[in-house]
Amino acid sequence: MANLINALPQFQHGAVFPFVSLHHQLKQVAHCRCFDLNLHSLHPKNIKQLQKIQADFKPDLIHSHGKAAGLWGRLLARLMDIPIIHQFHGMHWRHYPFFLQGSYFAYERVFARWTNGFVFVSYGEQDEYDQWIDENVSSVVIHNGINSGELLQEAQKKLLMQRLQIPERVPVLASITRAVYQKSLDRLLQIHHDLLLKRPAVLLLFGVRPDELRKFKLSPEQEAMIRCIHDEQNIPLKLQVADIYISTSRWEGFSLGLLEALGVGVPAVVSAVTGHLDLLSLHPRGIRIVGTHQTREYLNHIEEWLSDPIARQQAGQFAKKRINQQFSLADSAAQMEIFYRSVLNNEATRPFQSRRLFNHPN
Numbered sequence: 001m002a003n004l005i006n007a008l009p010q011f012q013h014g015a016v017f018p019f020v021s022l023h024h025q026l027k028q029v030a031h032c033r034c035f036d037l038n039l040h041s042l043h044p045k046n047i048k049q050l051q052k053i054q055a056d057f058k059p060d061l062i063h064s065h066g067k068a069a070g071l072w073g074r075l076l077a078r079l080m081d082i083p084i085i086h087q088f089h090g091m092h093w094r095h096y097p098f099f100l101q102g103s104y105f106a107y108e109r110v111f112a113r114w115t116n117g118f119v120f121v122s123y124g125e126q127d128e129y130d131q132w133i134d135e136n137v138s139s140v141v142i143h144n145g146i147n148s149g150e151l152l153q154e155a156q157k158k159l160l161m162q163r164l165q166i167p168e169r170v171p172v173l174a175s176i177t178r179a180v181y182q183k184s185l186d187r188l189l190q191i192h193h194d195l196l197l198k199r200p201a202v203l204l205l206f207g208v209r210p211d212e213l214r215k216f217k218l219s220p221e222q223e224a225m226i227r228c229i230h231d232e233q234n235i236p237l238k239l240q241v242a243d244i245y246i247s248t249s250r251w252e253g254f255s256l257g258l259l260e261a262l263g264v265g266v267p268a269v270v271s272a273v274t275g276h277l278d279l280l281s282l283h284p285r286g287i288r289i290v291g292t293h294q295t296r297e298y299l300n301h302i303e304e305w306l307s308d309p310i311a312r313q314q315a316g317q318f319a320k321k322r323i324n325q326q327f328s329l330a331d332s333a334a335q336m337e338i339f340y341r342s343v344l345n346n347e348a349t350r351p352f353q354s355r356r357l358f359n360h361p362n
Helices: 002-006 022-026 044-058 067-080 099-114 123-132 154-163 185-195 212-214 233-240 258-264 275-282 295-307 309-326 329-347
Strands: 012-015 033-037 059-066 084-087 116-121 138-139 172-176 202-206 226-229 244-247 267-270 287-290 356-360
Touching: 002 022, 002 233, 002 329, 012 022, 012 044, 022 033, 022 287, 033 044, 044 138, 044 287, 059 226, 059 329, 067 084, 067 099, 084 329, 116 123, 116 329, 123 138, 123 275, 154 233, 172 185, 185 202, 185 212, 185 295, 202 233, 212 226, 226 287, 233 258, 244 258, 244 295, 258 267, 258 275, 258 309, 267 295, 275 287, 287 295, 295 309
Parallel strands: 012 033, 012 356, 059 084, 059 356, 084 116, 116 138, 172 202, 172 244, 202 226, 244 267, 267 287
Antiparallel strands: none
């Protein structure tokens, strides 16, 4: 959402999110006002806080992103009669018990009536919504977009590897992940463990804190080959020290992290889940999609590329070219503007150029 706000300067944006790290980036954006509010709790004070922000900012349109923001944003839209677009941060329902899955679908069917349009980041995600919730909703698929990004120079790369204490000539695996069931960090760590039985390899974990690894009871030898990078700054640059990107997600809407890795020329080995399948045209030349969740299949692809640096680099360059052609941030922003325009033109009569957008990124 922060990238999207940056790419749409023709609007005034009000971004509502907890000030943890992104506020440093968004506060520098002239066309964005930031409001510090964590919407993840179910406390009713959230709606009162949002009403105060709404009275101050006076948005013409709300764009909510994720489950929590979708709840509070759509309640606010209903109360204040403001059009709203909702964007899922992945349709995460598979980990719920059966009865909760039904409750979640029922909740979304009700809230769909209060929603003017939906944004999906992959066709698979849109298909899931049509199947389980409502096939008659107004929706559009707009893939995540990336900038071509700054390339890491050799001297910069060497300095970064020294800072991360990565030994020379040791291959580097990378994953943007979290210590949650959806991301299947346990499987990723098992893959790394089994690879270490054959060759040394450093694993970069973006988004994981060192204390979150304690529950996995890793050996001292494996811990020594893991680097946790838990900030959100300059990720595309840092990804360039990696040889292979890995995603073991059990489900995924459409991973921006995967696009960022491929966009800087790092080939990927990924699970065969919803969002990843939108990149099927890159398999097997730029990515390898694992047909099963078996550790052995991941290892086969990883070992093949690590044993053949030329083939690995060719795969990275193939992926880089295709991703930067097909998933540019400018294209995604242009598609989003068209969707905003269609919703706003259906809801109001004031000139489109004067619109103010209310974003709930969390």
